[in-house]
Amino acid sequence: MVLTRRVAAAQATINAFLDKTFSWGEYDCARLAGYALKELGRDDPLIPFGSYSTELGAVRALKKQGRANLIEAIEALGLERIAPARALPADIVAMPADDDRWVALGVAIGDGRVLAFSPEGQCTWGSLKAATAAWRAI
Template sequence: MTPLERRHAAIEATMAKFRAEPFQWGQVDCARVAAFHLKQLGHKIAISKAGRYRTALGAAKALNRLGYASLAEMADGLGLMPIAPARMLIGDIAELEGDSPVGTIALYAGSGNVFAFHEDYPGLVTAAPHAASILRAWSVL
């Protein structure tokens, strides 16, 4: 399987699992979706070591237990390669502007779109963020 095919397969598996699921801290949130996605690509993710959480504050404490202050810091800590947002390929991870205390991350869907949670919709949506709202990006391969 080529790298692009691996990326596509991982996105398909992640979306099949999470697209219809409503956002819920500790069950279906940015961190859980990204962790599942990265596991599909062979990354070793030990998110369960963070413990259980059910609120934004709990998520911040869980990240802190892993030694990180934000989801972006965790992406760096996992050894993901930082890239310019303009160089993202399908399946890469993007940090978006947001008001979550742990930060907001999304999966790049291609053509300028991301799969992310939005306060106006209960589950994952395909969104087209403004280029300026993509703060950072990481390659998954």
């Protein structure tokens, strides 16, 4: 039953984000991860951060919650940290980003793939092999 729920959450996330163009506060990696967590029945982890529409706004939202980066924000949710190779559908993964100030969050979707935003700004498929960290969503 749990795997079925995970697959459904991963598919819903794919349906909502695949091929979307990156937009701060609307279609970004934090919203992607938050969407998957909500699909699994968790409270929306982004509510405390409020809205933002720019990179500076995202930084301010993190600082407002006492978080220096997205890794700290995910860790604060109390999710179990796992090896990326153990990620199941709908688990949250961290991927390297073009900008050293950020880490890109993605959602494991199975078969060694991740849904994440590419450096070109499109939400697309990536390889789980590129993940540097992962968290068990449920």
